[in-house]
Amino acid sequence: MSGDVHTLSGAYALGAVDDVERAAFERHLAECEPCRVEVAELRETATRLADDTDLPVPSPGLRERTLAQVARTPQLRNPPTTGSVKPERRRWRGWAAAAAAVVVAASGASAVTWSVSSDRLGQEQAAGEQARQVSEVLAAADARVYNQPLRAGGAATVVVSRERDQGVVLLRDLPQPEAGRTYQLWLLRDAVPRSVGLLNTGATGTTMVIGPVSAAATFGVSSEPSGGSPAPTRIVGTVELG
Amino acid sequence: MSGDGEQARRLRSVPSGAAGRPDADELLHRVARGDEAAFAALYDAVAGRVLGLARRVVRDPALAEEVTQEVLVEVWRTAGRFEPRRGSASAWILTMTHRRAVDRVRAEQAHTDRMQRAAARDSHVSYDEVQEEVAARLEREQVRRCLGRLTPVQREAVTLAYYGGHTYREVAEHLATPLPTVKTRMRDGLIRMRDCLGVSLEAGA
Numbered sequence: 001m002s003g004d005v006h007t008l009s010g011a012y013a014l015g016a017v018d019d020v021e022r023a024a025f026e027r028h029l030a031e032c033e034p035c036r037v038e039v040a041e042l043r044e045t046a047t048r049l050a051d052d053t054d055l056p057v058p059s060p061g062l063r064e065r066t067l068a069q070v071a072r073t074p075q076l077r078n079p080p081t082t083g084s085v086k087p088e089r090r091r092w093r094g095w096a097a098a099a100a101a102v103v104v105a106a107s108g109a110s111a112v113t114w115s116v117s118s119d120r121l122g123q124e125q126a127a128g129e130q131a132r133q134v135s136e137v138l139a140a141a142d143a144r145v146y147n148q149p150l151r152a153g154g155a156a157t158v159v160v161s162r163e164r165d166q167g168v169v170l171l172r173d174l175p176q177p178e179a180g181r182t183y184q185l186w187l188l189r190d191a192v193p194r195s196v197g198l199l200n201t202g203a204t205g206t207t208m209v210i211g212p213v214s215a216a217a218t219f220g221v222s223s224e225p226s227g228g229s230p231a232p233t234r235i236v237g238t239v240e241l242g
Numbered sequence: 243m244s245g246d247g248e249q250a251r252r253l254r255s256v257p258s259g260a261a262g263r264p265d266a267d268e269l270l271h272r273v274a275r276g277d278e279a280a281f282a283a284l285y286d287a288v289a290g291r292v293l294g295l296a297r298r299v300v301r302d303p304a305l306a307e308e309v310t311q312e313v314l315v316e317v318w319r320t321a322g323r324f325e326p327r328r329g330s331a332s333a334w335i336l337t338m339t340h341r342r343a344v345d346r347v348r349a350e351q352a353h354t355d356r357m358q359r360a361a362a363r364d365s366h367v368s369y370d371e372v373q374e375e376v377a378a379r380l381e382r383e384q385v386r387r388c389l390g391r392l393t394p395v396q397r398e399a400v401t402l403a404y405y406g407g408h409t410y411r412e413v414a415e416h417l418a419t420p421l422p423t424v425k426t427r428m429r430d431g432l433i434r435m436r437d438c439l440g441v442s443l444e445a446g447a
């Protein structure tokens with residue numbers, strides 16, 4: 001093959017070839033190991049472009065139709081090329097793996113609680129109202145996401161919309177607080193702390209709407225005596241916002 | 243807290259899953275053995291992204307649902323052909339989605355500039371999906387940041403191909419640029435994206 005053929009890997013990974021070229025390039029792939037590796041990586045990369053799309057909620061009907069069609073569709077039985085070999089686990093290094101871990105941690109063993117700062121929302125507002133607030137912050141055009149492990153363990157994700165003057169905090173997998181203590185959340189500006197929330201006794205995670213965020217430069221989590229403190233006494237982690 | 247009147251209120255607990263959820267690779271492996279329950283779980287894990295990509299390419303919600311159904315039934319049918327060696331299950335499924343969506347678009351011969359049309363925003367997020375929405379938002383932001391590191395001509399070539407469903411020949415024609423140049427821009431652009439995203443095929447657990 002000419003040197004030129006290898007350079008089709010990008011267009012191929014993007015699906016930007018016609019059927020004839022695809023077939024020709026796949027023949028080339030069968031005999032070119034460097035291209036196989038490159039295509040696998042570039043295809044994985046191209047797939048990430050799919051992440052930059054809105055995530056629509058599929059209609060319930062679509063799920064039903066798909067499952068029903070699957071129930072009456074026979075599967076292709078392939079000659080077992082790899083026999084009973086267990087599929088090799090692949091690890092996608094770096095950020096992608098971290099992102100997956102976020103989801104697993106959020107839905108995994110540690111119970112995640114959803115809380116809101118009730119002075120801003122009123123005691124009796126429906127759950128839908130908080131969900132709306134959270135999704136509005138997440139959907140804000142200027143929303144920035146800060147994601148960081150905390151010194152004491154666990155991790156914090158803070159989504160900030162300066163335009164809305166609000167943020168959403170997700171905390172997960174914090175260490176179990178000592179007896180009589182609880183976690184308190186802060187926004188700091190010029191080293192001046194302002195309390196923006198308090199976790200329930202015993203809680204090790206939360207999703208919370210915070211605000212106003214105004215010019216806050218740092219988000220912090222501290223461990224405090226139950227009931228909270230006027231200023232943080234034992235900071236367990238911070239996230240720089242900006 | 244009492245000091246400034248704020249009080250955290252527990253509204254909902256996510257039930258503990260003993261060992262977290264199985265990932266798409268594991269599910270697909272079970273689907274290949276005819277496990278319909280695993281298929282349903284796989285559907286729940288990937289249908290949103292499949293539909294999102296299909297919509298972005300075909301620009302029609304009803305058509306995008308059709309594509310989604312076709313792709314997921316095809317995933318069921320051909321799960322035994324998935325080769326973990328060649329990439330992740332989600333890349334396999336989304337590559338299939340992209341191919342199918344692009345086929346639809348090319349079949350229509352709708353040569354209006356699809357890249358220019360704004361995607362229909364669907365920002366509805368249910369109460370249960372916030373955690374995943376944040377993770378998705380993180381991914382999106384990183385993809386955007388990495389796309390931003392491409393040269394403008396690389397970015398143009400990559401997005402016209404991927405989101406617009408154009409072949410590199412069409413892109414070359416559209417930009418009045420030689421074919422090898424466009425091929426190179428696509429490859430170099432993706433390589434730069436790959437390095438920015440930290441994508442690397444790596445064996446082992």
Ligand SMILES: [Zn+2]
Pocket residue numbers: 005006028032034035
């Ligand atoms: Zn090659």
